[in-house]
Amino acid sequence: MTRIHIPVPLTVGASLDLPDEAARHVAQVLRMKIGEPLTLFNGNGGEYAATITATGRRDVSVNVESFDPVDRESRLDITLAQCVSKGERMDYTVQKAVELGVTRILPLLSERSVVKLDAERWDKKLEHWRGIAVSACEQSGRTSLPAVLPVQKLDGWLASSDRALRLVLAPTESVSLRSLAAASNIALLIGPEGGLSDNEIAAARRAGCVGIGLGPRVLRTETAGVAALAALQLLWGDLG
Template sequence: MIRIHLDPPLREDSEMPLPEEAFRHLVQVLRLREGEPFTVFCGDGGEYEATLSAVARRSATLRLGARREADRESPLLLTLAQCVSKGDRMDYTLQKAVELGVQRIQPLLSARSVVKLDGERWEKKLEHWRGVIVSACEQSGRTRLPELAAVQPLERWLPACAEAGLRLTLDPLAAGGIASLPTRTSATLLIGPEGGLSEAEIRQAAAAGFQGLRVGPRILRTETAGVAVLAALQARFGDWG
């Protein structure tokens, strides 16, 4: 079933103009016609049956049907604190993290981050990432949008980190792996950039309560590391069992 996200509010048994971006996707790309069904959600935990009630050359109207609750969120509350990686690597990480059930994403800048932007360009980057998150929710069936926090320097975020539960970062020299972790209902995973975290940042993370986690003898790329560990955490503590 085709799913699209629309901004709230949405109401049962109502008609509304199809926004321009949704028109391009549904009508111009997917070639939907009047009466064809799809699903609409706005991020509040529910979704609506919908059809196109009228289609013109440059616009369309949709009709919303019944609302249904759809709880597809993981019982394991996951935060991904990801040091920003370059280009498509960050997009891939965000997309897969959403598919894997992450509830909060904190982009970070660290000593070895290669992406350097000014304030206005960071806002554009955040808007792009929000689009990646929305698309991943549409594809994966989620009805709640994960929170995307503003970009912060790692050295400022660590001392103020208030996330509960497990605090994890990857360390090939750590004593324990996934199997050694105690049972928890929430976890925060800190992943470094392309060049990894510096020694000073690793010490700062430890001081902030982050424990090292070993995930085998192979070194994972930054876009692989978060995805792999999120999957392992879902298998161990989440809804994959």
Template sequence: MIKRSPRIHVAADLRVGGDVVLPEGPARHVARVLRLGEGAALRLFDGAGLEASAVLVEASRKRVVARIESVAPGTAESPLAVHLGQAISKGDRMDYAIQKAVELGVAAITPLYTEHGDVRLKGEREAKKLAHWQAVAASACEQCGRAVVPAVNPPLALAEWLAGRDETLRLVLHPDSAGALAQQSAPASVALLIGPEGGLAEGEVVAAREAGFAPLCLGPRILRTETAPVVALSLLQYRFGDLDGNG
């Protein structure tokens, strides 16, 4: 089994020959958890599309510095741009939905307040939760090989999110529909709406339909709110993206 160099997200200017001082969290992980020393190889990515090979030139408890040896564009981005509108769910379920959506190549995620949703965030609590979700997305990129960290936008009311949609293909998951991806031609972009654990209210489904969203059923079983985006994104990426190995 080939041992892979650790991948670290750093919001830094990646230039050959330049030194990057790792932020506190990644530095602690490299020096204290992985126990890497000077001369160890690692991969850095800037979250905007660049990937770098680097070597540690300093690895102390107080400071970890990596020197860039080569820089190249990342190669793990999907050709299909999917904007996921995900109803906010409690605890680890939302983290799971974001993590797996990032692994499956999503381009952007907007957490949504819906009628049947049981989470309401305000002020500082919303800001902290957003920062946490953005960290989940960055961590997922470290694991899956993406060099672009998809945007996790501030939470919106569903109606506000619907009003801003202009994607070529717009889909809302609905168990009582007969929509099928096989009937769709390849889209330039996709908006995917996932409701909360209790499902979207009928008025919300109507509003989505009026905003150009086609209903999509994923089969005879009711999926949890954190499972639905995994299945839907897998199908979209297989049908229109790069999961078939031809992307």
């Protein structure tokens, strides 16, 4: 079933036009026809069954027919504090983190971050990542949209306070996730391509982060967050 995110209020019995990008995807990419079913969701929980009532080159109208209060969200509240990586690596991390049920993604800049942009280009990058998050929700069946927060510096995030169990992934650490007491509110810090510096890891520990390892092999930045999220969901969440 094709799932489409519609960022507007949805009610059973309503007739509406799909937003431009969604309409183009349905009409031109999927080539769907009048009478075919769609699933709509607006990120506020649950999803709606709808049927296409009209199509054009750039316009698609649907009728909302029923509501399903299904909840596919993780019981874990996880913030992925991911130091920004280049190009498709960061895209991959955002996509897979959403599939694995992350609650929010916080892009960070650290000492070894190689991506350096001006404010306007950061805004465009943020919108790009948010688009990836929406597509990942459509594909994975999620009914709530995870937040992709504005980029900030690592030291600023470390100085902030919250009630989450803060974890920092470091290749030299021997502490495993399995050895920790289960938690439901978690913040996971992942370094950039060159890893976090020794000073940054020390600063993370002073800020209350628990250093953890994921085995004897060094993982790439785009692999590390995904692997850690999968492990968290397996141990304390809803995988398996």
